Amino acid sequence: MEASFSLSWIDYTIMLIYFVFVLGIGWALKSYMKSASAFLEAGRSLPAWVTGLAFISANLGALEVIGMAASGAKYGLATVHFYWIGAIPAMIFLAIFMMPFYYGSKARSVPEYLKLRFDEKTRGFNAFSFAIMTVFTSGISMYALALLMENILGWNFNLSLIISALIVLIYTYLGGLSSAIYNEVLQFFLIVVGFLPLVIIGLINVGGWNGLVDNLSPEMGHSWKYIGAEHPMGSWIGIVMGLGFVLSFGYWCTNFLVVQRAMAAGSMSAARKTPLIGAFPKMLLPLLVIVPGMIAIALLNMGDSGFELPAKGAGYDYDLVIPMLLKQYFPTGILGLGLTALMASFMSGMAGNVTAFNTVWTYDIYQSYIKPGKSDKHYLRVGQITTIVGVLVSILTAYVAALFNNVMDFLQLVFAFINAPLFATFLLGMFTKRTTGHGAFYGLLAGTTAAALHHGLTQPEGALSLIKGGWLAKVHVYPSEMVQNFWTAIFAFGVALIVTIIISLATKRTKTDSDLKGLVYSLTPRTVDDSKYWYQKPETLAIVILVSVIVLSVIFW
């Protein structure tokens, strides 16, 4: 393949050093893994800056690095909406309003919170769907890594898959959640140091920010200015409500993969600061993941740059933006560093899913339904064995992904349906005591159904297969798949909200006020933050982040 790289001893040495450290961290943590809590919850002992960086890094996997660069190449600067209107407000909401309940309730997982707040069936629904989703996501991450290694380095697909799985298995088996979190922090710094030189050189080449914008079509250089019905990201209502509110709050506030990082913090104050500390680098990540996509297109438009992006169908293979830029600018040496950063991001995406799967399986499925009341040693052992099983199932799903691409698309679609209404359940559950278990459960089911129905009745423009929607009828056509997703989420959330309220009002409360203490806003004493100075308080940090995001949005309007 034309994208192949030639690596020398120095590149391999850099990769090797990274792997030695990754495994070494797992090894060094081994002796602390004496209880299930140490293994699955990192003993709730980590400082806020560590959990904060892990919080965003667990997410900085294959999907974000490759996907956001591809999106930057396709849609330009408007992709920042995933950050500035999407992730950041949701992370602030999680820190200020939701963390006190997650951390203060002593729940060990998000499904367990649902059990404490509502009932067994709501927990079961969330635990099983989450467990299946995480192993599949981890499998997809693995598949993407092995495919990339095969395409750009010419490595054997099977061998890359097995070796990367083995490395993840070893360090998560040895050090559990702490090991995954520590490696996420290491990976975060590696990604910055590996990708920032790429962005700097790329920007110099296209003539700085102004040169970049001059070489792109006008709408690609703005975040808000060209947003409207004609834009591939759709109208501002879909962006603000669908992406900003439902999808982002649903993801960042209820997905145990990220919430678990905050719950591993050493104190309530540290847990609340976790998403806030993560928000500072998160706000600047577009520079590392979106700008490369824009640089790639500017280079193609310039014509004389010598940069090539392989074709795919009628357009380009946008997923190859980062690898092709690495090839364009990086000589041997830093090339090894850039590739290591890329591999690190894939592997920690995998490890994050494996550790979240572990905790939910051990606490919410095994301890709840299979064998309750066993000793702590027993659950520690189960957690360790689950790590092995989780990685093995991920390998299996990676091969399923390799064989049947459509199966993966289909599953991701189903997960999207299940996730869309979840934030309605949490919002009503955390902020009103009247919401009942029946209301929550049937609201979730109704919301999931509404998502599926909306998908079945609408289609993105130019859709070729029914997996993109319209399998019932074609009532409405959206300008792109992304806009369709935003509206699927809005409908699912709306239906879940209404159904949960109606059924809650029609059914009796099964939990008394004292049962719900620490779980519901009105029944919980306000959290008093123990930070020494005013500028360390979560509220102060939240305001600083909000102002910064607004300033950034205005500058890049």
Next chain:
Amino acid sequence: MGLDIKLPIGLMFTLLGVLMTVFGLITSSNAAMYQKSLNININLWTGVVMLIFGVFMLTLALIKKSGGK
């Protein structure tokens, strides 16, 4: 957890920083190699930045170990 994460981060970045700085220095006369990176010795620069960051992290870890809380 008993392990201070600043220690492995500091060690790894110092090690990689030294490696890349030295590699950047020995290849600095190789103009053909750095044509790709617009004639910037990207290995040297990145190496130096990594080295500074690594030593900074190591210092913090050692200060914490010897006396700090």
